[in-house]
Amino acid sequence: MFTIEPQTGFVLYLLLALGGLCVAVVYEVYRTEIRRWTLSKHRLRRCTDCNFTFVVARAETVARCPRCRKVSTMRGR
């Protein structure tokens, strides 16, 4: 039969907990990178009604003008 000493069990439990924490941190950094704002020319939108220029997030497919609230779709996607 396989037996584990209490000290060894504690160390294994601690390593598993730290490993899970590391996985959670890596996942959160990955999620943050996906949603990060980038400044590029094709992310700029100009409202056709009020001529207000604003930046759209990378994951957004539909943008709403922050000034007049008109909805515009992203072209080329």
Ligand SMILES: [Zn+2]
């Ligand atoms: Zn507008």
